[in-house]
Amino acid sequence: MAYEAVYLVGRANTGKSALFGRLSGQYVNVSNFPGTTVEVARARWKTGGREIELVDTPGLGSLLTQTEEEAVTRRLIFSERPGVVIHVVDAKNLEAHLPVTFQLAEAGLPVVLAVNMIDEARSLGLEVDDSALENLLGVPVVLTSGTANIGINALEKAVAERLLPRPEAGLQYPNRVEEAVKAVEALLPDGLMMGRRALSILLLEGDAESLDLLEKADSTVASSVRLERAALERDLRRPPALSFAVYRYRRASAIAREVVRLSAPIKRGFRDRLGDLLSHPVWGTVAAVGVLYFGLYLAVGKIGAGIIVDYLDHQVFGRWVNPAVAAVSDRWIPWMAIRELVAGEYGVVTLGLRYAVALILPLVTMYFFLFALIEDSGYLPRMAMLLDSGFKRIGLSGRAVIPVVLGFGCDTMATMVTRTLATRRERLIATLLLALAIPCSAQLGVILGVLNGHPGALAVWAVVLTLSFVATGFLGAQLMPGESAIFFMEIPPMRLPSAENVWWKTWGRVSWYMREILPLFLLVSVLIWAGKLTGVLAWTVDLLKTPLSWLNLPPQTAPIFLFGFFRRDYGAAGLYDLSAHNLLSITQISTSVVALTLFLPCVAQFMMMVREHGYRAAVYIAGLVGIVAFGAGFAVSRILPLMGADSW
Helix, strand or coil: CCCEEEEEECCCCCCHHHHHHHHHCCCCCEEECCCCCCEEEEEEEEECCEEEEEEECCCCCCCCCCCHHHHHHHHHHHHCCCCEEEEEEECCCHHHHHHHHHHHHHCCCCEEEEEECHHHHHHCCEEECHHHHHHHHCCCEEECECCCCECHHHHHHHHHHHCCCCCCCCCCCCHHHHHHHHHHHHHCCCCCCCCHHHHHHHHHHCCHHHHHHHHHHCHHHHHHHHHHHHHHHHHHCCCHHHHHHHHHHHHHHHHHHHHEEECCCCCCCHHHHHHHHHHCCCHHHHHHHHHHHHHHHHHHHHHHHHHHHHHHHHHHHHHHHHHHHHHHHHHHCCCHHHHHHHHCCCCHHHHHHHHHHHHHHHHHHHHHHHHHHHHHHCCHHHHHHHHHHHHHCCCCCHHHHHHHHHHCCCHHHHHHHHHHCCCHHHHHHHHHHHHHHCCCHHHHHHHHHHHCCCHHHHHHHHHHHHHHHHHHHHHHHHHCCCCCCCCCCCCCCCCCCCHHHHHHHHHHHHHHHHHHHHHHHHHHHHHHHHHHHHCHHHHHHHHHHHHHHHCCCCHHHHHHHHHHHHCHHHHHHHHHHHHHCCCCCHHHHHHHHHHHHHCCCCHHHHHHHHHHHCHHHHHHHHHHHHHHHHHHHHHHHHHHHHCCHHHC
């Protein structure tokens, strides 16, 4: 059954998701836009006696798109033609958001303007005259706050009324610009993806996607449009895109001055001072280290990986689930091979389901809960801003702090989260660095146990990992084609997280994880079972012994590296056993922990790399990681003896 669609559109950090949760009461059906890795959330919504599909779109700062998220939102609203577009803007910064309102109206879309976070604006002494704003824009305006439950009923009523036909508003540009717009409109063929006026403006602004589509439809018309754009640029003496943007901003500023008034002097409170402190280069860095250590390392690593994982793994699966499944399979499955597939050492239940539910799910749930708290508090953009300048040198932006931090919990999940980065180049660099130099919590804990009592080996491991991360990122930024990462993020005020909003965000992301990741773990179990059954597993172990001998490592380390590919903590645990039995020298311990940490990503992470970037890119990344791992291990195995490491 087809439903009318209502789209929530707007920049990040304007409270779109809070409104989505408030209107729909749920987070459901999170999926990727076809051909991309950008998430779109959809839910059923009943209002005004109608059954409506409510869609929460990725952040949009302009129809002249710069990021994949913006491109996806533009394609969505023009390919699916929603019944209503709710443009969500920040009540405290209307002049920065209204230019998109003009663009949406120019496109002939039925717009309702939700002036959101009005409670925060009022706390600053700001009042917005919604009636005057509605008259000036020609679209319905509602003052809202998703977190404080303000204006929700009025927004529902405005949407229900807006679903009825109504003339669209528009923005008039200076005469020379209007002449060019009308000239391009007259050239365009029928059957376009959007309104003629909106498409004409995008073409004059030089939008690459629109020009490509027009070129495919009619190359002659495309040539005429380019000539018109060149003529407009000569007359204006600057790029038309800049002229359109400047005019929209000036008009938005004029409207904001007219409809926003200061009812009381602005007083800077504790939250404002806290926001300044967290943005400070020195104190902000100290705070970031504290958040990462106490919030992520202790909460995710100690509580999640320690207490919860330990209980689920050893008690629930170790004592209850696995023995019960083994008993049932022994009794009811007569074929040994099938019993191994279900409940063997690498069985679908005993390994795949256990790994996904007992080992990874607690880490992911804890992380998503903490991430929702950080996100809802307004702190995340401040952390990203602090790291942006340093990350730029390795081809990333401040936004990459999210997957990098998550990688210390679970690299598979972190690889999935790279889809939030703006460009394909940045996503590939982040995926490469996650696969190379970011140990997951399970592997990290065991390796630190191996290095316990060997401070020199610990120092070598930490230095080599840091150098590998920085050098690989720097070289990737220099050699990898594509545009540099664009970092633009609104800095919202610090606020107390909403319990309801945090709950829905956490629940939505965790349920999405289970749908996406659980099948991968089950597939990995089947692959390992097949390898053991066919002898490929044993053959691969023998194959690894030769390159490991070049690192002066004993043959017993071969299965460690192979199992490290299947499960990172399994490989590290095998290394721990060898070290505990004094079968490795200090040089061999240092060499093995460096090579194993830098070694290939686990199978689940590799499958996620395939899912996000395709087989070709995943194989290239895995091959490069393997070369760097053995290269670094070889260098350590040769340099440390010269330094007398075995006597440390």
